[in-house]
Amino acid sequence: MDQSELFRKFVDFTAAVHQVKHKLTRDIKLDSVTPVQYGILEYVAVSQPVTLSDISDCQQLSMPNASRELKKLSELGLCEKFAAADDRRKQYVRLSAKGQAMMDEAFGRVEVRFKERIRGASDEELEEIGRALELLRSKVFDPGRRPDG
Amino acid sequence: MDQSELFRKFVDFTAAVHQVKHKLTRDIKLDSVTPVQYGILEYVAVSQPVTLSDISDCQQLSMPNASRELKKLSELGLCEKFAAADDRRKQYVRLSAKGQAMMDEAFGRVEVRFKERIRGASDEELEEIGRALELLRSKVFDPGRRPDG
């Protein structure tokens, strides 16, 4: 397997991931929350607490736009901001109880679909899948990875 | 590894894939083409020839919106439509020479970045990565997969 062949697999794979993820989550996105906002909530849910800058970096939003969307989410009562102890410029963000409940419910529904999707896999296959996820995560899809790292 | 643990890995993994893909392609998207249009071009490039309906399904666009965006791409000289021989209602789409050249160039630039990213991996690791991609592709991320399939 040379690198170019691997690249073709990579392209194909990422397209498939994107499509499958979309299928699993399409009608999950609660009303009153736009797709971008849902992405933010998902990110906060997994990585909280995070700063505005984290959101901006990881969700590829400019700071002004991230700030705007977060303000809306706060107004909806789904997120809370609180000042960082160490640096008073920073705003940490976490889900409110309401936001947490909403995301728990959303993840729960996605989880059901995910399980349908892997239904029929043996224990051994599940192990295999888990190992493959971790392998790719560490060797290819580690967002922090720098070419010279 | 139980299914719920696997699900958590899955969520984490898809987020990472999304983020890495974005990093690899962010400033690739040529001017004069919007992100949605770039997505269409990428899809057509990989799967051509495709029908309007295929694009609508796979890029999650309504038919009217898919039609509109494709019209713009045609006007830019990046795509060509041609009637299907069997069914005169259908419109097949493929890249024009110009569009193909543009996508070749775009993929080429992404490929360079991808190779930087996996630089340092041994031949054996590349094999491993390739196998992992295929495994996940077939067992988890096959977009066509039906729960009862």
Add this chain to the structure above:
DNA sequence: CTCGTTAATTATCATTTGATAAGCAAATCC
């Protein structure tokens, strides 16, 4: 202390995107 930098906010604007209604021609069904 001052200067430059960082984190975030507000305001504003253009563009992109999503959604809907209406229409047409070709295919399919009875």
Add this chain to the structure above:
DNA sequence: GGATTTGCTTATCAAATGATAATTAACGAG
């Protein structure tokens, strides 16, 4: 052969998103 369905198109509207400039407050270096 008339009704229905499919594949696509056009037009239009509202909403979401992206981009920019200007501002504030806090931090950090010298």
